[in-house]
Amino acid sequence: MADISGYPGLRHLRGAPTVHVRHVRNGKVVHAGTGLSFWFRPRTAVLSEIPVDDRELPMLFHARTRDFQDVTVQLTVTYRFTDPETAAARIDFSIDPDGGSWRGDPLNQVAGLLTESTQQHALRTLAQATLETALTEGVEAVRTNVTGNLGADPRFEQTGLQVIDVRVVAIRPDSDMEKALRTTVREKVQQEADRATYERRALAVERERAISENELQNQIELARREEQLVVQRGANALKQAQDNANASRIADDAKAEGIRKLAEAEAAGEAARLNAYRDLPEKVLLGLAAQEFAKNLPDIDNLTITPDLLAPLITKLTK
Numbered sequence: 001m002a003d004i005s006g007y008p009g010l011r012h013l014r015g016a017p018t019v020h021v022r023h024v025r026n027g028k029v030v031h032a033g034t035g036l037s038f039w040f041r042p043r044t045a046v047l048s049e050i051p052v053d054d055r056e057l058p059m060l061f062h063a064r065t066r067d068f069q070d071v072t073v074q075l076t077v078t079y080r081f082t083d084p085e086t087a088a089a090r091i092d093f094s095i096d097p098d099g100g101s102w103r104g105d106p107l108n109q110v111a112g113l114l115t116e117s118t119q120q121h122a123l124r125t126l127a128q129a130t131l132e133t134a135l136t137e138g139v140e141a142v143r144t145n146v147t148g149n150l151g152a153d154p155r156f157e158q159t160g161l162q163v164i165d166v167r168v169v170a171i172r173p174d175s176d177m178e179k180a181l182r183t184t185v186r187e188k189v190q191q192e193a194d195r196a197t198y199e200r201r202a203l204a205v206e207r208e209r210a211i212s213e214n215e216l217q218n219q220i221e222l223a224r225r226e227e228q229l230v231v232q233r234g235a236n237a238l239k240q241a242q243d244n245a246n247a248s249r250i251a252d253d254a255k256a257e258g259i260r261k262l263a264e265a266e267a268a269g270e271a272a273r274l275n276a277y278r279d280l281p282e283k284v285l286l287g288l289a290a291q292e293f294a295k296n297l298p299d300i301d302n303l304t305i306t307p308d309l310l311a312p313l314i315t316k317l318t319k
Contacts, residue, residue, distance in 0.1 A: 078167075086159065122142050142168050
């Protein structure tokens with residue numbers, strides 16, 4: 001709002017850098033612009049004050065989706081008067097020359113125009129979507145459609161108004177439906193959690209089964225190798241027994257051959273000795289026999305020889 005100071009018969013207006021002031025006298029524009037400061041006569045001056053800064057208009061309204069579900073839309077429209085001269089000509093922005101306040105409520109008039117247009121485009125957008133689509137994709141869809149349609153609306157251009165931005169804060173169903181949806185989503189999440197738990201348990205069981213099978217295969221392989229080891233040990237023992245038997249047989253054969261040869265040598269010696277004894281006189285043979293007999297007699301500590309024993313022997317030796 002402009003700052004107006006009162007003096008007798010005169011007024012002084014001091015504007016702001018975000019306010020466009022328009023001073024008309026006798027149907028002619030005397031001053032027009034932002035940040036102006038001038039003197040004027042209150043009896044002849046017609047003053048208008050148009051804000052040129054960005055203004056935000058929050059909205060909260062209800063809509064219905066294609067499946068007849070009520071939703072609440074919360075959004076904010078940012079706008080600005082880009083052509084204040086046109087706006088002053090279409091909307092009453094006149095101010096009191098004494099106090100500087102608006103005579104009417106121009107911003108409320110602009111807000112009504114924006115609200116009606118915004119709601120119309122948002123309602124049409126949501127009426128073509130289901131509740132699920134509105135809740136998941138409705139924010140972006142409403143923002144895009146409302147922004148495009150407000151920007152193309154000729155009424156705003158004709159009033160010097162430009163929509164800068166549209167921000168959709170939220171699209172929510174009624175409390176009962178929201179509770180039902182939360183329950184449904186919670187059930188889905190719980191089902192997914194249960195499914196993940198079952199899959200994890202199944203995977204653990206499968207891994208345990210694989211481990212058990214692996215251990216069983218290892219035991220089977222170990223038993224097979226033990227069997228091969230036993231067979232190999234048996235074959236080695238059999239070969240060793242065969243080798244030992246062959247060696248024993250060879251040793252026995254060698255021993256028998258030695259005994260045979262020794263017997264043959266002894267027989268040959270005995271035959272040679274007999275051949276040698278065959279040509280000896282009888283007396284010599286008797287002497288040798290007595291000598292051999294004496295070798296085989298036991299030890300005799302005392303021997304008594306009588307003439308009766310020696311007489312026949314001497315007689316035989318003297319013949």
